[in-house]
Amino acid sequence: MYLRCSDERCATKLELHQRALACPRCGNLLEVAAGPLMFSPEVLKELWWNRRCSRDPRDRSGVWRFREFLPDYPPRDIVTMGEGNVPLVPGIKSADWAGLSNIRFKHLGWNPTACFKDLGMTVGVTEARFQGAQTVACASTGNTAGSMAAYAARAGMTARVYLPAGAVSPNKVAQALDYGAEIVEVEGSFDEALATVLREAGPEIYFLNSINPFRLEGQKTVMFELQEELGWHSPDYIVVPGGNLGNTAAFGKALYELKSAGLIDKVPRMVVVQAEGANPLVRTWREGSDELLAVKEPRTAATAIRIGAPVSWKKALKALRFTNGLAIDVTDDEIAEAKSVIGRDGIGCEPASATTLAGARKLAREGTIARDASVVAILTGHVLKDTDYITRSRYTAAVRASAEVQAD
Ligand SMILES: *Cc1c(COP(=O)(O)O)cnc(C)c1O
Numbered sequence: 437m438y439l440r441c442s443d444e445r446c447a448t449k450l451e452l453h454q455r456a457l458a459c460p461r462c463g464n465l466l467e468v469a470a471g472p473l474m475f476s477p478e479v480l481k482e483l484w485w486n487r488r489c490s491r492d493p494r495d496r497s498g499v500w501r502f503r504e505f506l507p508d509y510p511p512r513d514i515v516t517m518g519e520g521n522v523p524l525v526p527g528i529k530s531a532d533w534a535g536l537s538n539i540r541f542k543h544l545g546w547n548p549t550a551c552f553k554d555l556g557m558t559v560g561v562t563e564a565r566f567q568g569a570q571t572v573a574c575a576s577t578g579n580t581a582g583s584m585a586a587y588a589a590r591a592g593m594t595a596r597v598y599l600p601a602g603a604v605s606p607n608k609v610a611q612a613l614d615y616g617a618e619i620v621e622v623e624g625s626f627d628e629a630l631a632t633v634l635r636e637a638g639p640e641i642y643f644l645n646s647i648n649p650f651r652l653e654g655q656k657t658v659m660f661e662l663q664e665e666l667g668w669h670s671p672d673y674i675v676v677p678g679g680n681l682g683n684t685a686a687f688g689k690a691l692y693e694l695k696s697a698g699l700i701d702k703v704p705r706m707v708v709v710q711a712e713g714a715n716p717l718v719r720t721w722r723e724g725s726d727e728l729l730a731v732k733e734p735r736t737a738a739t740a741i742r743i744g745a746p747v748s749w750k751k752a753l754k755a756l757r758f759t760n761g762l763a764i765d766v767t768d769d770e771i772a773e774a775k776s777v778i779g780r781d782g783i784g785c786e787p788a789s790a791t792t793l794a795g796a797r798k799l800a801r802e803g804t805i806a807r808d809a810s811v812v813a814i815l816t817g818h819v820l821k822d823t824d825y826i827t828r829s830r831y832t833a834a835v836r837a838s839a840e841v842q843a844d
């Protein structure tokens with residue numbers, strides 16, 4: 437395996453284990469590239485399935501189980517907490533609400549630190565340890581911080597997190613503190629926090645935002661696990677929230693690799709959903725622009741996706757083109773309503789995740805998604821990640837409603 441510039445026209449190659457975050461020739465993001473695959477699809481499917489019965493910690497991880505598609509490490513270097521292996525849960529009230537007969541939730545919030553970032557961090561922190569790093573750093577809207585801090589703690593490393601002041605759910609700050617992270621507050625939005633960490637991170641620090649190509653390799657395995665659960669029959673649509681667009685990029689890469697290896701026949705269409713007030717990819721996609729149409733002051737109550745200038749936007753466009761996908765946005769009211777419906781299904785999620793159901797409903801209503809299409813919505817974070825959001829919006833409404841009943 438090696439690192440490669442993600443722009444095909446440049447195609448610069450670099451050695452795998454090094455700190456470069458961008459192509460030294462053209463400045464585009466890097467990606468991990470694999471050599472030729474040594475196994476047939478049938479052999480791989482059986483190997484991965486049988487690992488579910490193994491006691492090897494790598495086999496018990498929903499990420500490392502698929503290690504034929506990941507960078508290779510000595511087993512003792514791997515930092516894992518059995519991440520992945522999350523269920524696919526059918527929506528019931530959610531399906532009715534969206535006007536769909538078959539919508540299922542892949543709940544990545546049911547991971548060790550309650551969001552999907554763990555899937556990337558197990559690989560990112562393993563790579564950091566492999567390179568001998570003592571300190572890891574990231575900018576975060578909260579979840580990356582918690583996840584990085586947990587995996588760094590497991591690896592005996594220092595975690596330093598840069599958070600936009602006042603724009604992170606207290607639950608997430610508490611989590612990062614509990615795992616022992618050093619916290620730096622930055623005035624401004626996530627985008628400013630990211631610029632700060634990039635400016636301040638010296639050679640002694642290993643950088644773990646989703647610019648980091650190793651993180652995306654871990655996140656990629658969501659598509660492997662999902663396809664395996666579906667018997668290697670792709671759904672029609674995969675709907676994913678779009679923030680910094682790491683997931684979109686990782687899932688697009690995964691689907692490309694799965695198709696190329698003959699593991700799947702059909703590529704599902706990927707739908708990326710952003711909040712209306714933080715919709716740079718939607719604008720860029722809609723205009724067919726070659727430049728990112730960034731949002732200067734991103735606004736949404738879904739703080740995990742309050743990002744105006746997503747770093748992985750080019751990779752995300754590539755993923756949309758490859759999957760014949762779509763980018764759409766939804767309002768904060770639609771997100772709130774979708775979130776409460778997912779809650780009523782006994783599932784629950786954080787606001788950013790609920791963009792998926794809101795987006796699926798929007799597309800079903802306009803007839804883009806047929807009623808009987810198979811749809812998988814990716815839920816990215818756990819309901820307990822942002823309890824303020826719930827108590828602020830719904831608890832007050834519930835209390836008011838019951839007070840009105842009593843007054844009658
Ligand atoms: C990080 C995060 C996102 C955004 O994911 P990207 O890969 O940056 O697009 C969405 N939802 C939750 C809960 C997150 O933590």
Ligand SMILES: [Zn+2]
Pocket residue numbers: 441442443446447448459460461462463464
């Ligand atoms: Zn390049």
